[in-house]
Amino acid sequence: MADLDRPFPPGSYDVVVVGSGPGGLQTSYWLRHLGVSHAVLSRDEAPGGMFQRFPIFQRLITWTKPDAPVERTTREYEWYDHNSLLAEEQDLKALVPSLMDRAYDLPSRAEMEAGLAAFAEKAKLEVRYGTTWESTHHDGDRITLVTDAGAYRCRAVVFALGVTEPWRASVPGLEHAAHYVDTWSPERYAGRSVFIVGKRNSGFEVAQGILPWARSIILGSPRPVQTDALALSALRIRYLHPYDEYARGGPGTYVLDVTISRIDPTADGFHVVTHGTVWDGRLEFDVDDVIAATGFRTPLRDLPALGLVTVNDGRVPALTPFWESVTLPGVYFAGNASQGAKGLGKRGAGASSSSVNGFRYNALVLARHLAERLNGHTRPRRPVDDVVTFLLRELSSAPELWVQKGYLCRVVTAEDGGYLDDEVEPLAHFLDSGGPDALAASVEVNESGTIVPTLYVRRHGEIAEHQLEPHPLHDYEGEPYRRQLASLLGLQG
Amino acid sequence: MDIAESLGRLALFADLSPSQVEAIAHSNEEDVFAEGERVLRRGLSGGNFYVILDGEAAVRVGDAELSRLGRGDYFGEISALTNDPPSADVVAITVLRCLVIPASRLEQLLLERPQVMLRLLRMEARRLQSAVEWRT
Numbered sequence A: 001m002a003d004l005d006r007p008f009p010p011g012s013y014d015v016v017v018v019g020s021g022p023g024g025l026q027t028s029y030w031l032r033h034l035g036v037s038h039a040v041l042s043r044d045e046a047p048g049g050m051f052q053r054f055p056i057f058q059r060l061i062t063w064t065k066p067d068a069p070v071e072r073t074t075r076e077y078e079w080y081d082h083n084s085l086l087a088e089e090q091d092l093k094a095l096v097p098s099l100m101d102r103a104y105d106l107p108s109r110a111e112m113e114a115g116l117a118a119f120a121e122k123a124k125l126e127v128r129y130g131t132t133w134e135s136t137h138h139d140g141d142r143i144t145l146v147t148d149a150g151a152y153r154c155r156a157v158v159f160a161l162g163v164t165e166p167w168r169a170s171v172p173g174l175e176h177a178a179h180y181v182d183t184w185s186p187e188r189y190a191g192r193s194v195f196i197v198g199k200r201n202s203g204f205e206v207a208q209g210i211l212p213w214a215r216s217i218i219l220g221s222p223r224p225v226q227t228d229a230l231a232l233s234a235l236r237i238r239y240l241h242p243y244d245e246y247a248r249g250g251p252g253t254y255v256l257d258v259t260i261s262r263i264d265p266t267a268d269g270f271h272v273v274t275h276g277t278v279w280d281g282r283l284e285f286d287v288d289d290v291i292a293a294t295g296f297r298t299p300l301r302d303l304p305a306l307g308l309v310t311v312n313d314g315r316v317p318a319l320t321p322f323w324e325s326v327t328l329p330g331v332y333f334a335g336n337a338s339q340g341a342k343g344l345g346k347r348g349a350g351a352s353s354s355s356v357n358g359f360r361y362n363a364l365v366l367a368r369h370l371a372e373r374l375n376g377h378t379r380p381r382r383p384v385d386d387v388v389t390f391l392l393r394e395l396s397s398a399p400e401l402w403v404q405k406g407y408l409c410r411v412v413t414a415e416d417g418g419y420l421d422d423e424v425e426p427l428a429h430f431l432d433s434g435g436p437d438a439l440a441a442s443v444e445v446n447e448s449g450t451i452v453p454t455l456y457v458r459r460h461g462e463i464a465e466h467q468l469e470p471h472p473l474h475d476y477e478g479e480p481y482r483r484q485l486a487s488l489l490g491l492q493g
Numbered sequence B: 001m002d003i004a005e006s007l008g009r010l011a012l013f014a015d016l017s018p019s020q021v022e023a024i025a026h027s028n029e030e031d032v033f034a035e036g037e038r039v040l041r042r043g044l045s046g047g048n049f050y051v052i053l054d055g056e057a058a059v060r061v062g063d064a065e066l067s068r069l070g071r072g073d074y075f076g077e078i079s080a081l082t083n084d085p086p087s088a089d090v091v092a093i094t095v096l097r098c099l100v101i102p103a104s105r106l107e108q109l110l111l112e113r114p115q116v117m118l119r120l121l122r123m124e125a126r127r128l129q130s131a132v133e134w135r136t
Helices: A022-033 A111-121 A199-212 A241-247 A333-341 A356-374 A387-398 A401-402 A427-434 A477-489 B002-008 B018-027 B079-083 B103-112 B116-133
Strands: A010-018 A038-041 A133-138 A144-147 A150-159 A193-197 A217-219 A253-266 A269-276 A282-287 A289-292 A332-333 A408-415 A420-426 A438-445 A452-458 A462-467 B029-033 B038-040 B049-053 B057-061 B063-071 B087-093 B096-101
Touching: A010 A022, A010 A144, A010 A356, A022 A038, A022 A111, A022 A332, A022 A333, A022 A356, A038 A150, A111 A144, A111 B002, A150 A356, A193 A199, A193 A253, A193 A269, A199 A217, A199 A241, A217 A387, A241 A253, A253 B002, A253 B018, A269 A289, A332 A333, A333 A356, A356 A401, A356 A408, A387 A401, A387 A408, A387 A420, A387 A438, A387 A452, A387 A477, A401 A438, A408 A427, A420 A427, A420 A438, A427 A438, A427 A452, A427 B038, A438 B018, A452 A477, B002 B018, B018 B096, B079 B103, B096 B103, B103 B116
Parallel strands: A010 A038, A010 A150, A150 A332, A193 A217, A193 A289, A217 A253
Antiparallel strands: A133 A144, A144 A150, A253 A269, A269 A282, A408 A420, A408 A438, A438 A452, A452 A462, B029 B096, B038 B087, B049 B096, B057 B063, B057 B087
16 A cells, blocks of 8 residues: 555654453544544454454454343443444444354354454544564653654554463473464364463363363362352353363362462473472472463563553553553553552452453543543533432343443532532543542442442542442342432432 | 562562462562552452552551552452451552452452461551550
């Protein structure tokens, strides 16, 4: 393509978005919707990001239910479809379910990739493909991204780079092992004994993928598998066949809580030395293959050298509630890397920012934040006529609150004797920013994993938290809830 | 330095073997807070136990600063153990890196590793002692 025909030539923009996976596309969609001038750059040649390659063996872990009690074009349907990007236009909504073969309620990788490509095309999202960000200059209020096409100056950059660079834990000898990304074609493990380092989703995914082929599989890592409070667990049971086999004493499959002291290559495989973490002792294994399923990191290039601070052993950027670097002003992250903002983490519960269902909502909140910060955009604040009905409906069916439990909240602010809708915000921001009397609704999870609708009331700058009763059908619109909420707000029931 | 290495240098975990420390590092999340960000919020439920790996924090009630905390210090243990909301805010004074242990896992850890329980108890006793001395 001739360079002149390509969108977004080097130059100055308010915002530059880097990446054309779901995080980059969703951010660009909302920035355009809010009228924020921006460029989108991607080193890829097509939209889709990680879904062009991963997950290797399995379908996605987040559901999409093509048939649901609500119409696909409604906001409530988003809770039934965790994989489509979001839009205002009816023909851009819920694109993934129509592409699914319905073999399962989880889309395949290819179906997901097709959904993203369809979104980019139908929404006419412009991306400068084949353009690689190479280095960065940060001079306080201006950021310059140097790319192989030239320099882009901006007031804020949104990196939507994914968390896709293979990462290996610091285990001596693990560098000799194949990484999860190298495990295409399960047939190669036919009749072999395999030690998998890692017991998170990618470890179980690869184990499940090679289960019909391998002679024996050992999964080992220090952290025990926790399935007692599933609503609080990052581990999805979708890939847990190997764990089920081990729990039943199935021969040849073992799921061990161990630290791995070292991995020594031998003439025909590997020798693995481990020590128990929740039991005392040492186990050694001679296996044909070792696979490092220790995860991924964000490709941050020169950002750490500029002072960007990271979390999770350097794997993702440390972020504020609005997904800005805690140390580099104007440097924001969207998509999977937005997991670097952990929110309140009440009872250890994390946000769902590492998957599309969660970060698609982050993208709108981020775009609005940038529009307000850079352009002085003021959000339209609709009056809320019946605040009790409004909040209980949000608590029962707002997809943002249900996906981003305890991270995003719906805010209404008191004004002139009534209430105005302030839409969705990070809960930490609501709690810490101060301001006029207001209410925030949030869906949270208690110690035993039960979902609890929660309301925060800000009066004269002081915050009070109120947990409403759980409900077996998660329906909080009934009379007892109405009475409880009305009494909390000092209204007549 | 990885999280396990940072933890291994702290007094609270000094009696544990390297694999026991590694298990704690891997079973809990690390979090980093911006300067000025609130970490623990007075009056709110569900607070965790935080061990400072790097940086400085202030314990505050309203505008009054009660104390400063630094590397190796920890906070949130009282509300994590009693299940009552914290009675003070903890705010990051610098960029603050912590290991975050949810209350349910803290209880499990203390029961499994009595050496950590003893060290925590000693520190609580010292804090109580200095609070009593300060009042008398």
